[in-house]
Amino acid sequence: MDLIYSIVPPGVLCQVxxxxxxxxxxxxxxxxxxLILGVLRIPNVAHGSLYMIGAFMAFSISTVAGGGSAGFWxxxxxxxxxxxxxxxxxxxxxxxxxxEREHLMLLLLTFALSLVFGDLVKLVWGGEYKxxxxxxxFQGFVPLFGGLPFPLYNVFLLFVGPVVAVALWLFVxxxxxxxxxxxxxxxxxxxxxxxxxxxxVFASVFVVGCLLAGLGGVLVAPTVSVxxxxxxTLIIEAFLIVIMGGLGNIWGALLGAxxxxxxxxxxxxxxxxxxxxxxxxxVVVVLLFRPTGLLKxxx
Amino acid sequence: xxxxxKGVGVAIWIGxxxxxxxxxxxxxxxxxxxxxxxxxxxxxxxxxxxxxxFGGIYQFHHAVFYGVxxxxxxxxxxxxxxxxxxxxxxxxxMSAFISLVMGLICIRLSKLYFGMLxxxxxxxxxxxxxxxxxxxxxxxxxxxxxxxDVLSSYSGAYYFTLIVTGLCLYCMYRIIxxxxxxxxxxxxxxxxxxxxxxxxxxxxxxxxxxIAGFFAGVAGILFxxxxxxxxPDMLFWALSMETIIMCLLGGWLTFMGPMLGAAVIMxxxxxxxxxxxxxxxxxxxxxxxxxxxxxxxxxxWFTGKFSSRTERVEEHEFKNIRPETD
Numbered sequence: 001m002d003l004i005y006s007i008v009p010p011g012v013l014c015q016v017x018x019x020x021x022x023x024x025x026x027x028x029x030x031x032x033x034x035l036i037l038g039v040l041r042i043p044n045v046a047h048g049s050l051y052m053i054g055a056f057m058a059f060s061i062s063t064v065a066g067g068g069s070a071g072f073w074x075x076x077x078x079x080x081x082x083x084x085x086x087x088x089x090x091x092x093x094x095x096x097x098x099x100e101r102e103h104l105m106l107l108l109l110t111f112a113l114s115l116v117f118g119d120l121v122k123l124v125w126g127g128e129y130k131x132x133x134x135x136x137x138f139q140g141f142v143p144l145f146g147g148l149p150f151p152l153y154n155v156f157l158l159f160v161g162p163v164v165a166v167a168l169w170l171f172v173x174x175x176x177x178x179x180x181x182x183x184x185x186x187x188x189x190x191x192x193x194x195x196x197x198x199x200x201v202f203a204s205v206f207v208v209g210c211l212l213a214g215l216g217g218v219l220v221a222p223t224v225s226v227x228x229x230x231x232x233t234l235i236i237e238a239f240l241i242v243i244m245g246g247l248g249n250i251w252g253a254l255l256g257a258x259x260x261x262x263x264x265x266x267x268x269x270x271x272x273x274x275x276x277x278x279x280x281x282x283v284v285v286v287l288l289f290r291p292t293g294l295l296k297x298x299x
Numbered sequence: 300x301x302x303x304x305k306g307v308g309v310a311i312w313i314g315x316x317x318x319x320x321x322x323x324x325x326x327x328x329x330x331x332x333x334x335x336x337x338x339x340x341x342x343x344x345x346x347x348x349x350x351x352x353f354g355g356i357y358q359f360h361h362a363v364f365y366g367v368x369x370x371x372x373x374x375x376x377x378x379x380x381x382x383x384x385x386x387x388x389x390x391x392x393m394s395a396f397i398s399l400v401m402g403l404i405c406i407r408l409s410k411l412y413f414g415m416l417x418x419x420x421x422x423x424x425x426x427x428x429x430x431x432x433x434x435x436x437x438x439x440x441x442x443x444x445x446x447x448d449v450l451s452s453y454s455g456a457y458y459f460t461l462i463v464t465g466l467c468l469y470c471m472y473r474i475i476x477x478x479x480x481x482x483x484x485x486x487x488x489x490x491x492x493x494x495x496x497x498x499x500x501x502x503x504x505x506x507x508x509x510i511a512g513f514f515a516g517v518a519g520i521l522f523x524x525x526x527x528x529x530x531p532d533m534l535f536w537a538l539s540m541e542t543i544i545m546c547l548l549g550g551w552l553t554f555m556g557p558m559l560g561a562a563v564i565m566x567x568x569x570x571x572x573x574x575x576x577x578x579x580x581x582x583x584x585x586x587x588x589x590x591x592x593x594x595x596x597x598x599x600w601f602t603g604k605f606s607s608r609t610e611r612v613e614e615h616e617f618k619n620i621r622p623e624t625d
Contacts, residue, residue: 043411045540094587103411104357105590108547111540112586119580236422236536243415274430280423284404287416291408 012269014148019265020258021154024161025220027257030238031168031250032212038248038297039185039205042095043103045110047213048235049117050087054079054217055226056121059130069135076218083214084207091206096199114231122228132221153222160219164212168250171208181205185248240283246293255294259286319461323454331453332525335460337565339521342464344545344557345471346514351543352551353475354507355487357414360421361515361542363401366534368394368516370428373441373529378434383447390523391516397424398512402505418536425534440530444523456525463521467514472554474510483507544582548589550596559598 004013033047057079062071090113098106134153141149172178180201184191192198224230241260245252260279267278286294323331347361368390375386405416428435435441449455474480486493486500494500523529532538541564549560564582571578593600 108543109587109590112583115579115583119577232537240419276430277426280426283419284423
């Protein structure tokens, strides 16, 4: 171990793990965005709002449940489902009539929705900061490299990430609806012509994507202060990750999230004031050399 | 018929200009300020619409050029002590330069990819401005920029905004009606065919981006004149989206549409904000309604409704425009 520390200081290793736990959140949110972009071709700006709603829902559910550990577990199940319900209503009432329109209109519609959601959140939860307690079994720290403390909750996140990735892979590749969705992404009319109700397939993919946004919101809630405006910065990051990885490619989203999370956490070590610049720089560099993203886009 | 219509049009224009000239004599100070804000946002929206509506380029992050123009002027005046007029000329030139650099990087891509790459590059600039406290003032921005005496009164700022906006709109109108503008619209309607007849598509589009960046920079200067401040939200992508909303609401295939959209939205914002803090909710609902029921905007709806059949064909047939999905 000492040999490793002499090459890479423990502080850096620790920061890598911080970056990885950030990656998990970014991956969960941006994979949902990527799924929707790949199959439905909607650049969903409202995705960030759903993430925010997920976080606020987590606050409400855990408060109602008494603020203990049980509240967090309830929120982990309940909040994404609530977000999924909201997205189902949005899809059935608005999006399903607009699939044929150009991207500009879809982008603006989703932006309009994000404005509406933002104000509804303000209406329901008010403008103050909210905090969600870390569940009891994940409170405290584990000693990591060289005895540096690492939050237990982040360890939990590092386990959740792969679970979500595998589940998503199973959904897309092994379930019937995932297979139909992939076919519909390539040729919607043909899938409709063989007698499949494409409209509902699209609706379910949209709901699954938004559910991931809600899940990301719940998972991030104990680590940050839940506040209005958390949607704005996240949606830009999620979009950049999706573009960097290749539109509609879920593994691309994973790769993009990794690059984004690691450059962010290591950038802070290198240059504290401008650490936030590094992920954006990474995106620009990647796109300069691979304009359509690292992995193959489904478009 | 056509001649009579033209006469009416000229009369409306002269009336509007006269009204704008005498406006500060009759209305309260706040409304003069609002009128100037509407004009500069109208200029911003019109310059956004130049590549978007007439060039078919997905100019998604137009606010960057607006912010860069404003910040260049503000920083030159406050940090380096350059005279205001020199800085005011440098601002739009800097915007045009940034637009050129970003354009060179993005122009290889088309449609949504172009817009997304522009957003990522623009966010990079936003982050730098947001974080560089010692140079740009960080999230506080820069306040109290010293202006020449002529501009420091509110009516001086108003008239300056009026004149500059008028000149810029006239220039953009001439550009759109020039052979270059016609070719640009040809590229929007059919890029492949334009390429085939020997048009350098990328070069034309790049020029459109630079022109749009320049005029956005001018709008930025006007904001410095009217409001005396700059802040990082001027470069944030949400403002770009709002600008596009103005284009869409007014009619993004008409020249004056964005100006109208800007006027409607800014006026509504002032009106609604007096009663409720939920302005964004109102804007979002208006937006959804426009997308569903008025996809060509207010002015687009009017031209479609009231112009004769032949004129409608003459006005670029926007019903048929359906940007190809790639």
